[in-house]
Amino acid sequence: MKHWLNELREELQQHDKVVLVTVALIRGSTPREAGAHMIVSDHGFKGTIGGGNLEFKAIDQARDLLSDGDNATLYQDYPLGPALGQCCGGVASLLFETVKATDPWVQQASEGMVTVSSLSGEQTRQVYNSALENVENLLPAKVRVVAGNISEPTELMEEEGYFLERVEDSRIPLYLYGAGHVAHALVSMLVNLPFKVTWIDNRSNIFGTDCPSDVDTKVVENQEDMAYAAPNGAFHLVMTHDHGIDLEITHAVLAENRFGYIGVIGSDTKRARFERRLNARGIDRVVLEKLNSPIGIPEITGKQPGEVALSVAAEMTILYQQIAEEMNETINEADGTVSRMPKQGE
Structure with a gap:
């Protein structure tokens, strides 16, 4: 299974631009975890955010964005119950980002780094690095603090308008x-x-x-x-x-x-x-x-x-x-939550 960043780079060798769809936040029972990705082009897609109507709707939305401009971005909640006909019952918040091969972060990002996305699309995704002054100036102080100390794979700072993601290979x-x-x-x-x-x-x-x-x-x-x-x-x-x-x-x-x-x-x-x-x-x-x-x-x-x-x-x-379940149980015990990952398409 390829890392999503490698998939993205390969797709950008074939297409001028694509839309990166990321599960930014989950509430309740959802088919994929926060940090799941799908890459949508004019003629196809790679990866999955869980299948079913959620994925079909997301692909249609991503294709619409491809015609909206080079930096088109959308952040949207998708209830999976009556609205989409999926019995999971939870809510998935999806981040859609139009990505071009010339976007600096595509080549800069590597294992262990943190990327920061603007939910409003005010700027393209950035690679957080305290040594890069231009990135420092783009990000609010609170976001820089979280980016420098992020412990989870993803962090949604909805009030501040940012989504943070650590680049890591969990395979x-x-x-x-x-x-x-x-x-x-x-x-x-x-x-x-x-x-x-x-x-x-x-x-x-x-x-x-x-x-x-x-x-x-x-x-x-x-x-x-x-x-x-x-x-x-x-x-x-x-x-x-x-x-x-x-x-x-x-x-x-x-x-x-x-x-x-x-x-x-x-x-x-x-x-x-x-x-x-x-x-x-x-x-x-x-x-x-x-x-x-x-x-x-x-x-x-x-x-x-x-x-x-x-x-x-x-x-x-x-x-x-078994390993993944043990890790989830450890996380849930630490934060007092209980979650379930249903099969794709539920």
Whole structure:
């Protein structure tokens, strides 16, 4: 799944201008969270703010804005009940911003920075940076304080007329080792899920010409070296063409013991053999219990590459959602609120 900023930059290579639709605030039950994005051009759209009538109305509104001028902006509430026929019942506040490739913030924004949007469209979105005097002069003092200390991904300052958003990549790093039939089927699914995929093999020209552009491919002689370089909490899926290579990668991941998940393709027999060999190499039994093998959900039993890939993708989705739910529960406990994210289109 591409980061919305990368999607925006790609769309602006094809179109003179587009409309960036952002969920700025949610109240009650809504199909997407604050910070969800959709990019609308004259002939199409990328991303989603939840589907259903909300999305259809937003696309129509965005297309109208495209003809209203280069800096057209709109901030509007959308009740999802009787007005739109969606049973969520909540309210989504959407920010529509006309964006051109020449707008400075499009190229200036990067991971960790904060962007500031004017709800009235008095100026284009800005990248907050205390070192940039021109931006300092554009923003009220109260907005600058919040921008410099923002702790949440988004912050709506409705009374002041500004929407603040931290540029961050919330995808989980996922390292996929091996480029065989299952991996080829799997990678096309993973790119549509909340994972930042690094695809690794020791053979050149193995990834194919149709490899998704958002996947980082690595040809590495000793694939276990990538395990040592992976960030804390990364997911690791091991499915190379060689059991010996699988063992070396698995040993490296377990020895580091910094992973969020590790799964190795194979049978119960392969797992038992790996456990004996890894234990003999000094991997503690407690750590070995974190090894997932066979991988995938048990309800999908087919052995075709596409079936195995679907099973694994389902397991990855379940794990990601568990992490997201735990994070939401932590946030809700901190601020005393309770929220629910219904399925798209509800």
